[in-house]
Amino acid sequence: MKYYSISEASAKFHVPESTIRYYEKKGLLPLIERNEAGRRLFSEGQMALLGTVVCLKNTHMPISSIKQYIDWIVEGESTLELRLDMMEKHKKAVLDEITLMTESLEGIDVKITRYTNRMKEINEDN
Amino acid sequence: MKYYSISEASAKFHVPESTIRYYEKKGLLPLIERNEAGRRLFSEGQMALLGTVVCLKNTHMPISSIKQYIDWIVEGESTLELRLDMMEKHKKAVLDEITLMTESLEGIDVKITRYTNRMKEINEDN
DNA sequence: TGTTGACTTAAACCATGGTTTAAGTTGTAT
DNA sequence: ATACAACTTAAACCATGGTTTAAGTCAACA
Structure with a gap:
């Protein structure tokens, strides 16, 4: 081993x-x-x-x-159900966090789009 | 206002x-x-x-x-490019973190599946 | 034989991101 | 008149999750 x-x-x-x-x-x-x-x-x-x-x-x-x-x-095995329960709850918490991050990412994308457009305008104003 | x-x-x-x-x-x-x-x-x-x-x-x-x-x-406007750059980098970091969490979630799912199956076996042994 | 590299421990130290406390001010309702 | 609710500040306090330091052990290599 x-x-x-x-x-x-x-x-x-x-x-x-x-x-x-x-x-x-x-x-x-x-x-x-x-x-x-x-x-x-x-x-x-x-x-x-x-x-x-x-x-x-x-x-x-x-x-x-x-x-x-x-x-x-x-x-040991006597805690199987407790462990299962914990992992299921944890999975939900992780999915919730991923959802929150994904939603917040949209706010960041909005800024990226806005800044990109403003940069474009500035360059067109040359 | x-x-x-x-x-x-x-x-x-x-x-x-x-x-x-x-x-x-x-x-x-x-x-x-x-x-x-x-x-x-x-x-x-x-x-x-x-x-x-x-x-x-x-x-x-x-x-x-x-x-x-x-x-x-x-x-003000003079920092537009800096802000755009920061948001783009941040977006990448967030996507990386979401990826890591999503991958790690698979490990958690494996445990949930394993525990669920073991629980089933135990109940069938009645 | 001595010195280097890979480890060991306990304890001190640190950054981050807040929360809590204490003492005071204001506006409103009784 | 007073008491309560909703604020204010500065400073102290806290949890979390490590990292760093100092002093020592050991095996192998020059």
């Missing part, structure tokens, strides 16, 4: 090493093994977990909620 | 009054008038400007950049 160093994990997910250490300290990455020298060893499973954390972070889930989710994973 | 109080502005844009005051202090809402008693009076133009700030905030533009944009608006 392959293991990854923290620098490899950092490179794979484009997350600073300091952030990975911070996540571990916050409980988002439980049970990370160490070698004899105390260095972190990320198994494939730990890498997948880090991938999950990054995915939730990318969709703006707060650290405290990610921690709850990870705690439920560690707790 | 109609004027709005801070509570009306707050209600219209779903932004707390304290945040509006904070934005003004940060320079995001310049030239807001006051009545004799020192209360803020938002003209239609100021309301539109607040709408712009909210739009940029909704798309995660940092306060410092919003301030730069507003400063350019106040500065």
